[in-house]
Amino acid sequence: MNHDLKAGEAIRHWQLGTTAEERFDVPDAPMKGEMDPFFFLTKHKNFIPHEYPCRTIFAEHYRGKRPDVRGAFTPARWWLPYGSPRLDLSGFWFRPTRLATWARTCVFVEKAGTAKVRLGTCGGAVLWLNGAEVGWMAPYSRNLEAKVEFDLPLEVGLNEITIFFDDLAERDARYFFQLDYLEGPTASVAVPVPIDGKVAGKIEAALEGMHFDRTAYFEGDITLLFAEPLPVDIAVNVTVEGDFMSTERFDYDFTLKAGEARLIIGPSENAPADFRHFRVTLKAAGFLASRSLGVEICHAGRQGDAPAALADRITETLDEISEFSERDTVRAFARLASGRGGADTDAMIEEILPSIVDCHDCADFSLVPLIWSRTVWGKDIGEKTRGRIGRLPGQDTNCRVRQAK
Structure with a gap:
């Protein structure tokens, strides 16, 4: 998959490994600091101005030090941006949990030269170019992004960029990184895929414009409409989850035939009510790409008029x-x-x-x-x-x- 890369833009297409999760339990301790009732009104949304005991202990071991690199890169899926500059795996964890993920992409240049990039994350990250470590950062500030600039000596042809990033998740965690290509040789992003790059591009376009046929479901079939018909047969997995504390999860598998652009998931009358997240994963010959959409499901018809x-x-x-x-x-x-x-x-x-x-x-x-x-x-x-x-x-x-x- 090839995408032009202009100065000032983020590198947005990546291969992703799985995210390793490990509980980070610490001895019980009282939390220090007073709660500021106005912190939600500050410019730093979701940044809490004090540390939980688990973060204090974590910081003593890891903040300001080269991240504890674990595992190795093994591609599991692909990250497609859908307009976002970040590779963003943010979520909610109910216990303090150490997270670690590998990501990889390639930058193609016809002329060698030094590129300046800016890496931003809330946790820690290590950056490699063509197998050689370029640098690292380790602010580990809960949900508050920090940024560091690095020089990348790009060679003619494909240049492999690998990033390991990790953090401590405490309930809602902004777990992401963003790599901006500030300046350098004329370049393009070239992400390795196991299928024809044009087919992968069609899958990306289909997911980019994917939407439900209604803004909310009170009755009738839950139906996904893709931006354009797909050129090959596609295996589709739809995972339905609730919001926040919901524990319900439902998985459905389908096959979308070449030329089709419409997928009926099932009757909304049989689906659980509430705001639901639909994670749609398309798979073709080892290439996996996903996108999440949300929609409200309400069984008002079954309930009838209020007494x-x-x-x-x-x-x-x-x-x-x-x-x-x-x-x-x-x-x-x-x-x-x-x-x-x-x-x-x-x-x-x-x-x-x-x-x-x-x-x-x-x-x-x-x-x-x-x-x-x-x-x-x-x-x-x-x-x-x-x-x-x-x-x-x-x-x-x-x-x-x-x-x-």
């Missing part, structure tokens, strides 16, 4: 959540409140308990309805499950939830 009386609206709400919501403590709460206790309700509680025992970030969102349920409807919860709630979160941590009497 006039408040009591009836409450009943309808409890019925809807009890039968169709995600399997979590909110659904268990609704089931207990509407007389639906039993083995399945107990199972919903049991499925969430491990995240509370493990002190996941945001586990308190599960804990509050659980405590209420245990207090008000404890007799409707099975003895075994009730006992596990009373022992939360175990004897090996300093955080404890006492059984409501």
Whole structure:
């Protein structure tokens, strides 16, 4: 895949390895510093002006030092930018987690010369050119980008650029890097692919313009429309996930025949409600490329008109959540409140308990309805499950939830 590269632009097309994840558990400790209620209004969005204990300990070991390079580059998929200058793998991790990823691309020049590039990331990164290490950076400032400039002595022809980058993820993590080509010889980006480069370009164009046939689904088939028909048969995987704390995940596999530009995923009536993320992965002869789209799914048609009386609206709400919501403590709460206790309700509680025992970030969102349920409807919860709630979160941590009497 070939793309022109102009001075001042970011190098945006990459091969990606898998992201290695490793828990970073530290001894319990109180957090230092006062909370600033106005930090969301600053220019540095999502930058918290103090460090959690896990970041303090991590920084003592790694900040300002050459990153701890782990593993080696093995291509697993391709990063296509869709207008973004960054290779961005940002996400949410419920426990402190060390992340590490390799990326590679090539720059082609007809005339040798020195290029100046600028590497930006929040974590750490090591940069190689044609197998020789050029430099590294290691600010490891949570969600606050730093930038460093490097000189790349480019040779005539293809020049391989490899980057290892890593960070500590604490719940919402901006995990990305951006490599800007500030100045240098006239160049183009040439990303190795296992298929004809023009076919790979068609796949990129199809994903670039991919969209749903509606802005929201109240009924009917969930349908993806591609920007243009694909020239070859394509294997398609669609992974459907919820937002934030959602634990539901659904995988569907399809084959899109050459010449087709429309994919029906399935009836929206059978899909879980809420705002859902659809990660669409196209595969052709070893070439994998993905893009995520989001859409709202609402079963308002099934629910019909809202009852006039408040009591009836409450009943309808409890019925809807009890039968169709995600399997979590909110659904268990609704089931207990509407007389639906039993083995399945107990199972919903049991499925969430491990995240509370493990002190996941945001586990308190599960804990509050659980405590209420245990207090008000404890007799409707099975003895075994009730006992596990009373022992939360175990004897090996300093955080404890006492059984409501």
